Amino acid sequence: MLPPRNNPDLLSLLAKSPAIDQTGSIERVARIQTRSLKGAAKLQGLRMALSMIDLTTLEGKDTPGKVRQLCFKAQHLHDQTSDLPKVAAVCVYPSMVGIAKKALGDSGIKVASVSTAFPSGQAPFSVKKDDTLFALENGADEIDMVISRGRFLAGDYQFVFDEIAAIKELCTSARLKVIFETGELDSLDQVRKISDLAIAAGADFIKTSTGKIQPAATFPVVLTMLGAIKDHFDKTGQMIGMKPAGGISSAKLALQHLLLVKEVLGEAWLTNEWYRFGASSLANDLLLQYQKHLTGKYQSAAYFSID
Amino acid sequence: MSNTTWNLDPSLESTALVQIKPQYELFIDGKWQAPLSKTYFDSINPADETHLAKIAWANQADVDLAVRAARTAYTNVWSQLSGAERGKYLFRIARLMQEKARELAVLETLDGGKPIREARDVDVPLACNHFFYYAGWADKLLEAFPGQNPVALGVAGQITPWNFPLLMLAWKIAPALACGNTVVLKPAETTSLTALKFAEICQEAGLPPGVVNIVTGYGDTGAALVAHPDLDKIAFTGSTAVGKQIQKACIGTTKKLTLELGGKSANIILEDAPIDQAVEGVINAIFFNQGHVCCAGSRLFVQESIATQVLDKLKFRLQSIYVGNPLDKNTDIGAINSKKQLQTIERYIQLGLEEGAEIYQPTCELPSAGYYCKPTLFTDVAQSARIAQEEIFGPVLTIQTFRTIEEVVQKANNTPYGLAAGIWTDKGARIFGVSQQLQAGVVWANTYNKFDPASPFGGYKESGFGREGGLHGLRAYLKFPN
Numbered sequence: 001m002l003p004p005r006n007n008p009d010l011l012s013l014l015a016k017s018p019a020i021d022q023t024g025s026i027e028r029v030a031r032i033q034t035r036s037l038k039g040a041a042k043l044q045g046l047r048m049a050l051s052m053i054d055l056t057t058l059e060g061k062d063t064p065g066k067v068r069q070l071c072f073k074a075q076h077l078h079d080q081t082s083d084l085p086k087v088a089a090v091c092v093y094p095s096m097v098g099i100a101k102k103a104l105g106d107s108g109i110k111v112a113s114v115s116t117a118f119p120s121g122q123a124p125f126s127v128k129k130d131d132t133l134f135a136l137e138n139g140a141d142e143i144d145m146v147i148s149r150g151r152f153l154a155g156d157y158q159f160v161f162d163e164i165a166a167i168k169e170l171c172t173s174a175r176l177k178v179i180f181e182t183g184e185l186d187s188l189d190q191v192r193k194i195s196d197l198a199i200a201a202g203a204d205f206i207k208t209s210t211g212k213i214q215p216a217a218t219f220p221v222v223l224t225m226l227g228a229i230k231d232h233f234d235k236t237g238q239m240i241g242m243k244p245a246g247g248i249s250s251a252k253l254a255l256q257h258l259l260l261v262k263e264v265l266g267e268a269w270l271t272n273e274w275y276r277f278g279a280s281s282l283a284n285d286l287l288l289q290y291q292k293h294l295t296g297k298y299q300s301a302a303y304f305s306i307d
Numbered sequence: 308m309s310n311t312t313w314n315l316d317p318s319l320e321s322t323a324l325v326q327i328k329p330q331y332e333l334f335i336d337g338k339w340q341a342p343l344s345k346t347y348f349d350s351i352n353p354a355d356e357t358h359l360a361k362i363a364w365a366n367q368a369d370v371d372l373a374v375r376a377a378r379t380a381y382t383n384v385w386s387q388l389s390g391a392e393r394g395k396y397l398f399r400i401a402r403l404m405q406e407k408a409r410e411l412a413v414l415e416t417l418d419g420g421k422p423i424r425e426a427r428d429v430d431v432p433l434a435c436n437h438f439f440y441y442a443g444w445a446d447k448l449l450e451a452f453p454g455q456n457p458v459a460l461g462v463a464g465q466i467t468p469w470n471f472p473l474l475m476l477a478w479k480i481a482p483a484l485a486c487g488n489t490v491v492l493k494p495a496e497t498t499s500l501t502a503l504k505f506a507e508i509c510q511e512a513g514l515p516p517g518v519v520n521i522v523t524g525y526g527d528t529g530a531a532l533v534a535h536p537d538l539d540k541i542a543f544t545g546s547t548a549v550g551k552q553i554q555k556a557c558i559g560t561t562k563k564l565t566l567e568l569g570g571k572s573a574n575i576i577l578e579d580a581p582i583d584q585a586v587e588g589v590i591n592a593i594f595f596n597q598g599h600v601c602c603a604g605s606r607l608f609v610q611e612s613i614a615t616q617v618l619d620k621l622k623f624r625l626q627s628i629y630v631g632n633p634l635d636k637n638t639d640i641g642a643i644n645s646k647k648q649l650q651t652i653e654r655y656i657q658l659g660l661e662e663g664a665e666i667y668q669p670t671c672e673l674p675s676a677g678y679y680c681k682p683t684l685f686t687d688v689a690q691s692a693r694i695a696q697e698e699i700f701g702p703v704l705t706i707q708t709f710r711t712i713e714e715v716v717q718k719a720n721n722t723p724y725g726l727a728a729g730i731w732t733d734k735g736a737r738i739f740g741v742s743q744q745l746q747a748g749v750v751w752a753n754t755y756n757k758f759d760p761a762s763p764f765g766g767y768k769e770s771g772f773g774r775e776g777g778l779h780g781l782r783a784y785l786k787f788p789n
């Protein structure tokens with residue numbers, strides 16, 4: 001087999017990706033995890049987290065009915081509680097984009113569509129292109145594409161770069177999130193390298209995982225990606241968004257992720273314009289904790305809808 | 308860009324668990340004894356300058372009582388016990404310390420000003436682990452030194468510093484007792500409370516009277532202890548200046564001596580280092596415990612090609628460091644231990660400015676009462692500048708750049724101290740290459756300030772001699788007659 005052909009510019013860009021020390025990353029995260037959130041700060045954090053959710057259903061058995069339910073939930077998280085924020089987006093397969101778009105109407109909630117042969121990405125580019133165009137034509141506001149992990153691991157960086165750049169070109173007004181599926185990448189060094197590559201290729205957001213592979217959005221992985229975003233911002237002044245997805249199912253974890261963002265990137269990223277949680281069950285735990293904060297009592301989980 | 312601000316609310320650790328007596332006596336021969344000196348001194352909380360307790364100030368006669376109690380206990384009880392029996396007491400002490408971990412942590416924070424996060428996550432667990440570790444050695448000394456017939460020294464006089472009061476007590480008392488010695492310990496005057504709490508734990512553990520004696524007081528109490536003729540061993544952790552006095556006082560005596568003194572440790576970042584983790588390591592190396600750490604990485608050397616980037620990252624990181632009430636669980640840098648130490652640090656910061664170095668401090672607000680100092684970076688520092696040569700013992704980092712490894716090794720070693728060093732690089736071969744050339748008792752690679760009871764610790768040059776911790780730490784409390 002011929003070695004991968006990479007453009008020298010791309011190689012020199014990737015050569016600048018700094019080494020990432022796993023032990024040090026774990027320690028940095030542990031430090032954040034000992035932070036203690038109380039009072040108004042906790043309430044503010046819970047509200048922020050709710051507003052950053054990409055409420056997600058990505059199953060083979062998804063039906064229009066299920067998607068419409070999810071879209072209702074997105075707009076009415078818990079009407080028994082007043083003054084709750086809405087989630088940022090609903091995230092579905094391309095075939096459900098039209099249904100979601102209609103259900104969400106003018107609520108301001110975005111429709112995100114996974115694409116490029118999600119979740120594996122194992123399809124020819126023509127299929128990936130059609131997949132993306134279909135989602136866009138049905139009104140997707142955001143495209144969550146997967147990278148070709150096999151090509152990346154084989155060192156075929158140019159292929160991965162070109163693929164992202166080509167999809168980006170299709171997304172004229174839609175924002176592009178690039179999913180790395182970090183659970184299939186080997187090390188934090190690789191996570192850093194793909195982050196730098198994706199940002200250079202035009203990603204608006206970088207996203208950890210599909211949710212189909214474990215481990216997904218682990219803290220060291222997220223920290224590494226935030227580091228790439230920070231370095232890019234320091235160099236160019238351009239902000240890139242971050243979306244951890246998969247495994248963030250509790251309010252506690254979500255708040256720790258937000259603290260990580262605050263300390264590593266700064267408060268400018270603490271908005272759903274620049275930060276999202278890809279999650280299906282996180283919302284209910286956030287609501288439960290929010291209620292607890294307001295009333296001092298834990299409500300039964302039965303009072304929150306399972307969608 | 309949005310204008311979100313998200314400030315953490317105070318999250319204070321409760322002090323309800325801690326009972327501080329209004330007045331503490333001396334702990335001699337298993338009992339609380341009023342000092343013959345009839346004098347007491349005040350202990351205050353450096354975080355808000357409130358009064359905590361009155362503490363007995365031992366004079367020479369008190370020290371003499373304590374040494375005599377220790378000698379009697381050694382001769383009649385402790386030296387008669389088997390190693391396994393001694394080990395049982397040590398295990399019991401370790402478990403009691405663990406049970407009281409929260410109380411000890413809060414007490415350490417109240418008395419010394421260190422963040423509760425550190426007292427809770429570092430000081431107290433490590434102190435417990437030291438007792439567990441040395442408890443395990445108590446009945447294995449023959450196996451530790453096969454064919455060497457290890458024998459206890461007798462009575463040890465031990466003087467501990469104020470930066471890690473309980474942990475340094477553990478480093479001293481645990482190996483001494485495991486090896487069969489009895490001790491008289493003098494804690495630092497600003498941080499006596501956990502040592503006195505430890506005395507209560509010894510009582511609760513049923514430790515035979517006189518095996519551990521605690522005499523509180525200032526430097527004169529320590530001097531009386533060092534000068535006492537009936538001691539077999541002096542162990543001291545503290546400043547190099549006092550260490551030299553102690554060494555002089557021990558000349559011509561049969562006292563065995565170990566000194567763990569000051570440092571001005573170099574932390575070296577090579578250009579291939581994992582930069583974000585190195586920056587975090589630099590923060591931990593110098594700002595851990597307000598920089599009151601003998602092995603603090605107080606001199607940073609950065610390779611020129613990455614110097615700007617590292618400096619920018621350090622400055623950004625400093626903005627998310629919380630300075631303030633040590634009892635707040637989010638506090639990263641607590642109170643400076645004493646007014647005197649704060650004045651020393653402030654003098655050095657002033658000196659740095661006079662020496663022409665460029666200063667950077669974050670825009671954090673400090674509490675109005677208590678002793679606080681902002682984390683401080685100095686760049687454009689000359690190797691000959693006093694702030695780069697002398698131990699400041701505070702949250703002050705000097706930053707120098709270098710071009711070649713040869714140059715940085717020379718600069719790192721160009722100090723009278725030799726306690727610790729750090730090296731940050733992604734290349735394993737460089738770790739070994741550089742660390743072999745560094746004159747330092749400990750060299751950390753891609754990490755800093757890591758401690759474990761099984762790992763020996765101690766210095767080169769004016770940072771002292773003798774080792775504490777690990778198998779090496781036993782040797783300091785044993786003699787080998789044949």
